[in-house]
Amino acid sequence: MGETPEVSPEDALQVAQRAMNRCSDLEDEVEKLREENGDLADRVTALELRYQDLEETKSYDDLDRDGRVGRVREHAFQRATNGHGKATLDYNDVMWSVFDGEPSADYCYKLMRLAADAPGFEYRDPAGKGKQLAVDADEARTGAAFSSANKTDSEGVI
DSSP states (O other): OOOOOOOOHHHHHHHHHHHHHHHHHHHHHHHHHHHHHHHHHHHHHHHHHHHTTOOTTSOGGGOOHHHHHHHHHHHHHHHHHHTTSEEEEOHHIIIIIITTTOSOHHHHHHHHHHHTSSTTEEEEOOTTTOOEEEEEHHHHTTSSTTOGGGOOTTTSOO
16 A cells, blocks of 8 residues: 655644635635625616616506606606705605506505615605605615716716
8 A cells, every 4th residue: 555645734734724715715705796796686676676667658557566666766866856855755746746646545655665665765654744755866876776877968867
């Protein structure tokens, strides 16, 4: 049988430490990729929610839920940017200004709650005022969907 090479404890320790360092480096790379892809996935989702089916030619019935949520966000954001940077919508605004009377009041509230799940948007129920979707345009711009990096010259926002 062949001779087994003699390995000093120090050499074995160095090999083990190099292997552990390499594993740690690989774990860091994997985590970085997860973060980058997670951020990318979040940005794509936000953009899809905002732009999916926002064409003015699509009717309320032709929009899916995400398209309807995107249209609510877009309307609220435009109202805020056309005003003083902040705006609120109630169910009447969603029902009539956004969708020309199509959805029920309950569904308007649901769309408002879903629209609030983005930076700069908040669903609230202040005492005596009724439920509303509030938007702060500056804060909304920190999210992917309304980022200034997504603006075009002709439209103001892509």
